[in-house]
Amino acid sequence: MKQLIHVFFICLVCTSCSLSGSKTQLQILGKDAISLTGIPVYSDSILWGSNLIDFMDGKLVNIYYKKQPFFWTYRLDGDSLLYENRFLYLGEGPNEMLYPSCHSDQTNQQFFFYGMNGGQIDRFYKISARPFSNLYNPELWENMVCPQRKNFYWSMQNNIFALLNDSTVVGLGGDNNGSNLLSMFTFGGDTIIDLPVSLPDDRNTSNPMIRRFVYNEGAIRKRESANQILYHCYKGNYAEIITFGEDYTTTRKVLVNDYPLYKTAKDGFNRAYLRDCLMGLKAYTTDRFIYLFSCPFRLEEELKHLKYKEYPPTFNDYIYVFDWEGNYVKSYFLDTPIDYFVVNQDDSFLLGSTCDLETGDDYVKKFSLNQ
Numbered sequence: 001m002k003q004l005i006h007v008f009f010i011c012l013v014c015t016s017c018s019l020s021g022s023k024t025q026l027q028i029l030g031k032d033a034i035s036l037t038g039i040p041v042y043s044d045s046i047l048w049g050s051n052l053i054d055f056m057d058g059k060l061v062n063i064y065y066k067k068q069p070f071f072w073t074y075r076l077d078g079d080s081l082l083y084e085n086r087f088l089y090l091g092e093g094p095n096e097m098l099y100p101s102c103h104s105d106q107t108n109q110q111f112f113f114y115g116m117n118g119g120q121i122d123r124f125y126k127i128s129a130r131p132f133s134n135l136y137n138p139e140l141w142e143n144m145v146c147p148q149r150k151n152f153y154w155s156m157q158n159n160i161f162a163l164l165n166d167s168t169v170v171g172l173g174g175d176n177n178g179s180n181l182l183s184m185f186t187f188g189g190d191t192i193i194d195l196p197v198s199l200p201d202d203r204n205t206s207n208p209m210i211r212r213f214v215y216n217e218g219a220i221r222k223r224e225s226a227n228q229i230l231y232h233c234y235k236g237n238y239a240e241i242i243t244f245g246e247d248y249t250t251t252r253k254v255l256v257n258d259y260p261l262y263k264t265a266k267d268g269f270n271r272a273y274l275r276d277c278l279m280g281l282k283a284y285t286t287d288r289f290i291y292l293f294s295c296p297f298r299l300e301e302e303l304k305h306l307k308y309k310e311y312p313p314t315f316n317d318y319i320y321v322f323d324w325e326g327n328y329v330k331s332y333f334l335d336t337p338i339d340y341f342v343v344n345q346d347d348s349f350l351l352g353s354t355c356d357l358e359t360g361d362d363y364v365k366k367f368s369l370n371q
Contacts, residue, residue, distance in 0.1 A: 024237050024278065025256045026294050026320050033318060033331035038365035041351065043081040047362045048072055050353035053158060054104035054111075055342040057132050059084065060351065060364070061111075063102060063158070070100050071113075073135065076351075081364060085136045088113060095138035097123050103161045106345065107224045111135065112144075112161060119153035119173070121146045147185050149192045151176040155216040162222035162229045164244060170195065170229065172220055177208050181215060181231065184248065197250050200238055202259035210264050210271045217280075223324055224287040224345075234280040235273060236260030237294055241326055253326035256281075256292070275300035279313070284343050289329065290322040291343055291350075310357055311337040319350070336365055343369070 049064035053071075060074045060081060069089050074081040089096050097115030104111055109130050115123035125141040127134050134140045154160065154173035162170045167186045174180045174194060182195040199211050217234040232239040237258035243251045261277040264270075279295035279302055296308045296316045308315050315337035321329045338352030350367045 024258050024294065026237055026258075026292065026318070029328050030318050030320060030331035030333070033333035035333045035335070036350075036367045036369075037335045038352070038367040039079055041076070041079050041081055041364040041366045043074055043083060043363065045083040047074070047081070047353075047364065050339040050355070050362045051158075052340040052342050052351065052353050052364075053102050054106075055344060055351060056104060056106065056109065056129055059132055060342070061102070061104070063100075070097075071102065071135075073132075079366065085133075087136050087138075095125070095141060099156065101156065101158045101160070103159050105163060105222075107222065108163070113141075114161075116154065116156045119156065120148055121154060144187045146187065147190050147192050149175070152183075152192060153212060153216060155218065157217065157219050157234070159219040159221055162220055164227050164248075170220070170244075172218060172231070173216060174212060176212065178212070179208050182220075182242070195248065195250070197242060197252070200233075200240070200257070200259065202238075204259075204262065206262070206264050206271070209269070210262070213271045214260055214262050219283065221283060221285040223285060226324070228324055230283060230285050230290050232281045232283045232292065233260055235262070236278050237281055239281055239283065239290075239292055241290070241324060255290070255322055255326055255328075273299050275303070282340060284341060286343055286345050286347050288323070288347055289343075290324065291341070292320045292322070293338075293341060294318065294320070309337055311355070312339070315339050315354070332367070332369075334365075334367060338365065 048067055051063045053061040053063055058076050062072045063070055069086045071088050072086045073084045075084050088100055099116050102113050110128045113125045114121050124144040124146050126144050127141050152175055160172040170182055170184050174183050179199050180194045181199050182197045184193045184195050199215050220229045220231050222229045227244040229242050237256050239255040241253040261274040262271045265272040277299045279297050282293040284291045295314055297313050302313050317334040317337040319332040323329055336354050338354045341350055341352040343350045348370050351364050354365055355362050
């Protein structure tokens with residue numbers, strides 16, 4: 001009987017190891033994480049969803065696709081969130097979108113809202129956040145003209161663009177059969193240029209279209225004081241810094257390369273993620289630091305509807321910090337798992353969305369980083 005119990009225990013341990021896999025690069029780095037205790041920041045109205053887009057001019061911007069209008073803003077007042085306004089409706093009319101996404105530009109204190117249609121941009125508005133009330137007045141939205149190209153696919157995520165200057169835009173996407181990660185255009189121009197920044201070298205032999213679909217599932221964020229961007233993928237644990245020099249030449253610094261694991265689906269046209277594939281990164285950047293957040297599970301675990309410490313499977317409680325030279329700086333261990341997060345521009349605090357386990361209501365916790 002004791003031998004049976006011993007065998008059962010070994011099997012249980014092995015099963016656990018097979019689910020979680022070996023430790024990721026980020027988990028190894030986070031072994032000496034700094035513990036942080038957060039303060040609940042409750043809203044004076046319902047916080048719709050957990051997808052925090054950005055924090056600018058003391059305002060928190062949130063997107064919630066299940067309720068119109070899609071974007072909601074809240075003003076941070078001490079340890080409270082005060083509902084301010086909401087904007088951007090579903091539709092095909094002026095200042096409406098069928099599938100809206102948002103890119104925030106901290107450097108110039110402005111937002112870009114864009115509508116995607118089959119991988120193409122069919123609406124693109126620039127809105128200055130000076131004053132912030134401009135977001136609520138569609139008459140002040142500047143309609144930006146973007147070039148179109150056949151068999152071309154932009155990422156359909158939030159935060160996929162970076163402005164290198166007033167008119168030159170770098171974006172996440174490329175030709176159906178191309179192997180470039182990024183492309184470039186100018187507002188009002190008629191050409192999209194392939195940039196010589198190749199898709200990550202993951203040694204996968206799938207055709208370029210499949211690899212495009214995988215790495216288009218990601219985002220980019222620009223450093224405020226330099227022409228540097230962070231790219232991170234929403235599958236696997238892959239992130240890198242791309243620095244633009246003169247004539248748009250680039251240098252690359254990989255931060256973490258637990259690549260997404262995938263193959264060509266049976267239909268021959270789509271990607272299929274392997275069961276051991278990590279479920280991706282979320283990120284935020286300031287002028288000093290890069291903050292990475294890894295979803296805790298692999299696909300196999302997510303398919304089993306496992307929870308992370310009783311929280312949904314997209315939540316985690318570790319934040320990994322790098323500088324813009326690509327050096328690992330430190331990690332934080334939060335007292336409450338969060339879903340999305342933003343950091344104020346002087347790196348003094350972090351706002352993370354979480355939920356009440358009893359009611360299921362979303363709320364925000366504030367973590368001081370001055371420790």
